[in-house]
Amino acid sequence: MSWPEAYATARDTAKPLASELTPVVEATGRVLAAAVRCERPVPAFDNAAMDGYAIAGDGPWTVRGRVLAGHAVDGERLLPGTAVEIATGALLPAGAEAVLPYEDCRIENNLVTELRDPPGVRPAEARTAPRRRRHIRRAGDALSPGTLIAPAGRIVTATVAAAALQAGAEQVLAHRQPTVTMLVTGDEVITEGTPGPGRVRDIFTGLVTAITARAGGRMETSRRLPDDPGTLGEALAGACSDVIVVSGSSSAGAADHLHRLLTEANATWLVRGVACRPGHPQALAALPDGRFVASLPGNPYAGLVAALTLLEPLVAALAGRPPTALPVATVTGPAKLMPGGVRIVPVGPGGDLAAAGSVGLHAAAVAGTLAVLPDAWTDGDPAVILTVP
Missing domain, CATH: 2.170.190.11 (Molybdopterin biosynthesis moea protein, domain 3.)
Structure with a gap:
């Protein structure tokens, strides 16, 4: 699947989660399912x-x-x-x-x-x-009862919440916050301490937590799993969150079991491989009970690309956030393009490209943004920009 089609699929497939009455003080970051209106005059007294x-x-x-x-x-x-x-x-x-x-x-x-x-x-x-x-x-000089505070579809910011409280609204009707379970697979992964020979630290939990929060969701739990299909299958079946993110186990190697397990679980494949470098093995599937599974390649930079491509738009859609166009900016510098696909490369504030492989995150961390370069891109052309968490 092409990268734009994969991003659009993740963005457009999911519907907003059900709405619920939420205390205003707990609603920051949530999306309003109904308009908030003034319930008492502002100011309330002379x-x-x-x-x-x-x-x-x-x-x-x-x-x-x-x-x-x-x-x-x-x-x-x-x-x-x-x-x-x-x-x-x-x-x-x-x-x-x-x-x-x-x-x-x-x-x-x-x-x-x-x-x-x-x-x-x-x-x-x-x-x-x-x-x-x-x-x-005088009472009501600023607002009278019934005046619109924030329309449906608006993200509740701290200022919106404060304005709602000032206007007498103690609760708002907001879409439920999507929850995410993180399954970090790999015998080589450790969650703390200094990695020994052949071992690496889990970097996905922090990245996925940040991307989930930015999209309006909440990380519910993160677990490290060995390269064992039975353990992974049990974890998939037992995860009660709206989205399950699996890092690793996404390709066709001897330790990659996810695709077979999802097929056996009668999952519907929405995205199964994307024409991009890095991040080609990424995938998105829907389980029969409505939960989504986002598969991230185990290589850190490729996994980051996949999370920005599939996880962020999916969680935003579940949270009820309206779709928005990705920013576009002029990009300069040499790049090794991918025929028939896109190359995703770190790009600094000045629009200058930086080299990055599928493992290292340093270039992405320094640059702060990634440029999505189609195979027809030439030096100085505009490109879609992704912001790293």
Whole structure:
């Protein structure tokens, strides 16, 4: 399968997972299945927009008390000619017509006088009739009930969540977060410590966890498995997540059992090999019960390419994220192209290509992005760009 077709298959095959009511404080990163609307006025009550004195009628004003944010007023209406000292955000007493900031008034003998200082007027000159509603935020000035906060399909960011809480929404209807199980296969793989002769560290768990989270999913568990078909088969059958990612066991060698096991499990092959270098043996299958299996080549760089090609768009689709076009940028430098397929090469911020094999991740880590180069690409042409986690 061509690389663009494989990416599109992973992106377009899966449907968003079912929606569920989710506390707003837990919804960040989730996708809204229904619009969020304002449930109470914002602000919810009349309050002071400045520190100073809430006043009623014409001045000077006799100070009758103090109101701080978070505290109730005494319930008495502010009469003309009176004032209360007030803090920003504090509940405005009934009858208040304006708030005089500290810097705009003078207080002597418990009397407040407003100062004005326009051109040609002495700073000490006082104003007796204040401008009405000045420095007052009335209930509903910003939002009224029913106002749209965020539409369906929007990813809940921290700011969206904060706006929803401010507007009185305690829960939102969001698509369930896709879960991922990671099965790292290989007798040679260790999960901690310094590898001895013939051994390597597991690098896939961290990469897959990051790519899963970026796409709106959650890593549920990661297990290391030996090169044993029985053990792998049991792990596939017992994984309860939406997506199972298998690193290694993806080709046709003596220790590669995944394809046979999936065929025996009556899996539907969606992608079975991609015309790209590196990452050719990658695959994607759907089990009869609806779970997906993404197969990543065991070579680290090839596995990274496969995760960006198949896993990320699949998880994003399950999370309910709308499909978006991959970015395109001008790329320069020499490249060994793949006839009939694409070559995926690290590319730095300036668009310069870097060499990389199927094993080493250093070039990809330094570059930060990968360029997908078709066989007709020439130096200076644009190319699709993948961002590494």
